[in-house]
Amino acid sequence: MTRSRISRVEVTPVAFRDPPLLNVVGVHQPWALRAIVEIHTDSGLTGLAETYADETHLARLAAVAAAVGGHDPYDLHGLRRLVTDVLGRETGGAGASFGGMLDVTSAVDTVFSPFEVACLDLQGRESGRPVVDLLGGMVRDRVPFSGYLFYKWAGHPGEEFDEWGEALTPDQVVAQARRMVDGWGFGSLKLKGGVLPPEDECAAIEALRAEFPDLPLRLDPNGAWSPETSLKVAERLAGVVEYLEDPTPGIEGMARVSAGTELTLATNMCVIAFEHLPPAVAANAVQVVLSDHHLWGGLRRTALLAGITETFGMGLSMHSNSHLGVSLAAMVHLAAATPNLTYACDTHYPWKTQDLVRPGSLDFVDGSVAVPTGVGLGVELDRDALALMHEQYLTCGVRRREDTVYMQSIDRSFTPNTGRW
Ligand SMILES: O=C([O-])C(=O)C[C@H](O)[C@@H](O)C(=O)[O-]
Numbered sequence: 001m002t003r004s005r006i007s008r009v010e011v012t013p014v015a016f017r018d019p020p021l022l023n024v025v026g027v028h029q030p031w032a033l034r035a036i037v038e039i040h041t042d043s044g045l046t047g048l049a050e051t052y053a054d055e056t057h058l059a060r061l062a063a064v065a066a067a068v069g070g071h072d073p074y075d076l077h078g079l080r081r082l083v084t085d086v087l088g089r090e091t092g093g094a095g096a097s098f099g100g101m102l103d104v105t106s107a108v109d110t111v112f113s114p115f116e117v118a119c120l121d122l123q124g125r126e127s128g129r130p131v132v133d134l135l136g137g138m139v140r141d142r143v144p145f146s147g148y149l150f151y152k153w154a155g156h157p158g159e160e161f162d163e164w165g166e167a168l169t170p171d172q173v174v175a176q177a178r179r180m181v182d183g184w185g186f187g188s189l190k191l192k193g194g195v196l197p198p199e200d201e202c203a204a205i206e207a208l209r210a211e212f213p214d215l216p217l218r219l220d221p222n223g224a225w226s227p228e229t230s231l232k233v234a235e236r237l238a239g240v241v242e243y244l245e246d247p248t249p250g251i252e253g254m255a256r257v258s259a260g261t262e263l264t265l266a267t268n269m270c271v272i273a274f275e276h277l278p279p280a281v282a283a284n285a286v287q288v289v290l291s292d293h294h295l296w297g298g299l300r301r302t303a304l305l306a307g308i309t310e311t312f313g314m315g316l317s318m319h320s321n322s323h324l325g326v327s328l329a330a331m332v333h334l335a336a337a338t339p340n341l342t343y344a345c346d347t348h349y350p351w352k353t354q355d356l357v358r359p360g361s362l363d364f365v366d367g368s369v370a371v372p373t374g375v376g377l378g379v380e381l382d383r384d385a386l387a388l389m390h391e392q393y394l395t396c397g398v399r400r401r402e403d404t405v406y407m408q409s410i411d412r413s414f415t416p417n418t419g420r421w
Pocket residue numbers: 021022023099101192220222268319320321322
């Protein structure tokens with residue numbers, strides 16, 4: 001039997017319009033960046049993945065892409081060794097930073113991830129099976145997502161207002177949530193906090209509770225509060241939110257909050273790599289970990305994370321960043337194959353203004369996406385859209401996510417709200 005080999009890899013950075021969504025470190029720039037990775041084999045197949053597109057990450061992807069020719073797309077352990085070797089040579093093992101909130105000490109997981117996902121897509125295409133089958137099979141055929149609410153301005157300065165309008169008051173947040181629930185059918189809601197004083201964000205959560213009495217709610221201030229403030233908020237929102245996400249920075253701070261409340265604490269900030277799990281478990285710092293295959297080294301390593309959280313009796317949820325359909329497909333396959341992923345997953349998908357996958361395979365019905373039934377990830381690229389969005393990347397002027405720099409170009413006095421209240 002002849003075995004297919006990787007013949008070439010294409011990495012295409014793309015840009016799409018992003019609304020002025022506010023967070024603890026600033027505001028989203030007018031353009032969000034992603035990169036599409038296509039791995040071609042000598043047997044004529046192509047596997048797809050989507051990843052970050054900050055320029056340092058692109059350079060690392062390019063270095064691996066140049067070295068991976070001839071590799072067996074089924075040898076994922078060997079592929080990871082190759083990524084580790086290439087990055088060691090290129091960067092001396094330096095870490096990675098995305099948007100001021102996600103910093104990891106090693107770039108191996110973030111760089112390996114799209115190569116692994118694209119190889120799994122290839123394996124699925126070659127075997128005629130969906131990726132979910134390669135991850136152990138389907139435990140749910142629809143994956144529920146949470147409506148992701150943001151404080152936001154009506155539009156980027158100097159531009160027309162976008163279709164979502166301003167959201168700075170509880171009523172405006174409720175109106176945004178109404179639009180998410182009515183338009184997409186979401187059965188739970190997450191509010192991105194860390195923008196306004198905690199009393200105002202609690203008031204917004206209470207307004208959401210009054211409007212949507214049955215929907216699970218989450219609040220995520222990305223570490224904007226001290227442990228003391230976090231405990232006050234936890235007391236106020238006990239019984240109102242299903243979890244508080246990263247109220248305060250760091251494992252130690254989260255452990256202090258955890259020791260003083262019964263409220264479930266979740267994180268995608270103090271546990272973002274395997275090395276963070278032992279100290280977080282020992283300190284009982286969090287009860288829920290938000291997985292993210294882009295950050296945790298691909299789909300199979302995220303499944304490993306799921307097993308570890310299960311072992312320690314922790315819950316598992318899923319984090320997102322601004323993303324397009326290829327990422328959404330990978331998230332859906334992963335969630336569909338992960339028995340203990342019982343929380344609705346995060347997604348920024350409603351905020352995106354364009355996509356580059358052909359329509360039809362990833363529709364939201366009642367806030368859930370059915371697992372695509374095609375082979376591999378079950379999505380195909382719309383080549384015209386890819387070309388257009390690559391052109392947008394070339395001309396938009398954004399080369400890395402810089403929420404703080406962009407905010408400071410509008411408000412010179414702004415400093416990140418991390419630990420502010
Ligand atoms: O749950 C989270 O922490 C996120 O989704 C992080 C993102 O960077 C979010 O804050 C955003 O898009 O501004």
